Amino acid sequence: MSAEHIKLFYGLTCTEIGTNEQGEKVKLLQAKTLGGKEISIKCQKYILAGGALNNTRLLMASDSKHPGGIGNHSGLLGKFYMGHLSGDIATVKFTTPPKETIFGFDRDADNTYIRRRFSFTPEFQQEQKLSNTVGWLGAPEFGDFSHQNGILSSAYIALNLPLLKTRLGASTAIRRAAIGNDKGMYSAHIMNIIKDFGQILSFIPSFGYGRFVAKRKIPALFVYSAANEYPLHYHSEQVPNPDSTVSLANERDALGMRRLNIDLCFSDQDIESVVKAHHHWDQHLRQHDCGYLEYVSDDLETTVWTQAGDGFHQVGTTRMSEHPDQGVVDINSNIHGFDDLFVASSSTFVTSGQANSTFMIVAFALRLADYLKQEKEKNSASK
Ligand SMILES: Cc1cc2nc3c(=O)[nH]c(=O)nc-3n(C[C@H](O)[C@H](O)[C@H](O)COP(=O)(O)OP(=O)(O)OC[C@H]3O[C@@H](n4cnc5c(N)ncnc54)[C@H](O)[C@@H]3O)c2cc1C
Structure with missing residues (x-):
């Protein structure tokens, strides 16, 4: 670690956020090790960056002065x-020369792998009421x-070799998605x-070189x-859906923290939009004489329902809002009612976009860092 102002503690899990009597300032963080040690951490500002579900779980578990x-x-x-929502309900059959189809990755000016996609302009998306x-x-x-x-x-x-079944090769989720219907x-x-x-x-x-040796690894095959x-x-x-929720379970983990119940609910609107x-x-x-789609079933909506599951991206459980009665954090990612507790995560997003939450997580984290820096400068100037 080269940043001299950062002290990094490994092997600690934050299990509770303690607040003052009024419940509007953080007093300390409780943290535990798997070996049974317990410590308290005190800072000026606290930023939760434990991933969307664990941030939410930690906030829920800190309920001694805040119901829920x-x-x-x-x-x-x-x-x-x-x-x-992700899956496959159609095959593209191109009628153009096969060698002209760009089926793999392109590289941009920085040599980053990039991928061509079918998408819609924002105007078309709005006009057609598409997700x-x-x-x-x-x-x-x-x-x-x-x-x-x-x-x-x-x-x-x-992918079935023991070495690649471990984390050295590919994550279990990626392996399963690639292998698919294992016959x-x-x-x-x-x-x-x-x-x-x-x-x-x-x-x-x-x-093999591109995937395991090159500096920029080929992302997929x-x-x-x-x-x-x-x-x-x-x-x-x-589409944002208030009935899609996570809540604390009664079961506890090795540190005594309650686990999460997950109730991910999709809606008819989600499904219909994919088909449309x-x-x-x-x-x-067809209009451009390049090919057509051949569908995998006659009942596409049912097929999309069976494919709707996700589990890769976690969004929305500490949503951002201008007014406290409409969300969890304010527009500066600050928990409403607190001035020292922040969330840096996709849990603050109010919509999920089509994919790739991480880019926006980083954008919001940088924005939060700027905000905290400005606040610090304002406070120093007023002293
Ligand atoms: C299989 C898969 C594929 C994905 N592909 C993409 C993709 O292509 N593009 C994309 O943009 N995103 C992708 N994602 C999503 C991406 O991984 C997440 O958006 C990203 O990791 C979130 O970053 P984060 O730092 O907010 O949280 P995390 O990466 O979850 O990091 C949180 C860290 O906090 C620690 N932590 C949690 N709770 C506590 C606690 N109480 N105390 C102390 N530490 C704690 C965790 O151990 C972890 O180290 C994918 C996810 C999966 C699972």
């Missing part, structure tokens, strides 16, 4: 829990050997590998389709 937890003055702490939704060309699920692709079968086998049948995968052996030999060194057909992977905003977005993309492809 600190920040629950409006009854909205833990409400409007949002993730995203913010994008789609990108995917790869068939690795675990389904009927893709007959040796590279994907090699990836399936690699087992190693023999069928091995047949795919034998058929494409020459292609695999040239592919592995370049992909996409493969060329000679048939010019690609699964279209959608990713969509979830696909109809617009299909129309666009």
Whole structure:
């Protein structure tokens, strides 16, 4: 750690926020180690950056002077829990020359991997009352050997190797998403590998280098389709819904903290919007004579309902509002009613956008840092 003003404590979990008698200033943070040690921490300002769900859980657990937890003055702490909708309900069938399809990553001027997406202009989105939704060309699920692709079968086998099942290789969630519908049948995968052996030999060194050695790692695996057909992977905003909530469970963890009950609820509007977005993309492809979408079922809404689950992105449970009765934190990420307790997290977002919460988490964290710096300067000047 090179920043001389920062003291970093490892292995501590903050289990409670203690406040003064009036319940409007933080007195201390209680923290515990798994080894049974307990300490108190006192600062001038406190910023919760424990991830959306754990921030919310900590605020809820700090309920000795605040019914339902600190920040629950409006009854909205833990409400409007949002993730995203994602899945595949269609295959894009291009009628253009297959070699012209850009199915993989591009690189920008800084060499960062970037990805082309189907999306909508904000004006079109508003006019059509669509949630913010994008789609990108995917790869068939690795675990389904009927893709007959040796590279994907090699990836399936690699993701099942003990080394890659650990955190060294890929997270469990990423592994599961890539493998998808795991039909087992190693023999069928091995047949795919034998058929494409020459292609695999040239592919592995370049992909292996890009994925494990290069400074900028290839984020994911996409493969060329000679048939010019690609699964279209959608990713969509979830509309804010007060019935979608997290709350404290009775069960406790190893440190005695109550765990969270999660009740993530999607709505008809979320589902219908995903289906409508696909109809617009299909129309666009046909109008421009580039191809069309082939749907995976006749009942698309039911299919989207079965795919709605998320769990990757956590948004909305300490929502931001100008007025205290409409949210948990104010426009400076400060818990309403406190001047020393802040939240730096996607839990303050009032909408979920189509994806990639982290960029906005960082933007809001920088904004909070500026605000605290200005407040400090104002206070020093007035002394
Ligand atoms: C599989 C997967 C894929 C994802 N892909 C993307 C993506 O492509 N793009 C994107 O933008 N986002 C993605 N995300 C979301 C992204 O990971 C989160 O938005 C981001 O990590 C949130 O950062 P954070 O610092 O707020 O919280 P976290 O990363 O959750 O960090 C919080 C830290 O606080 C610690 N902590 C929690 N509670 C306490 C406590 N009480 N006391 C002390 N410490 C505590 C935790 O141990 C953790 O280290 C993905 C998430 C997953 C799971």
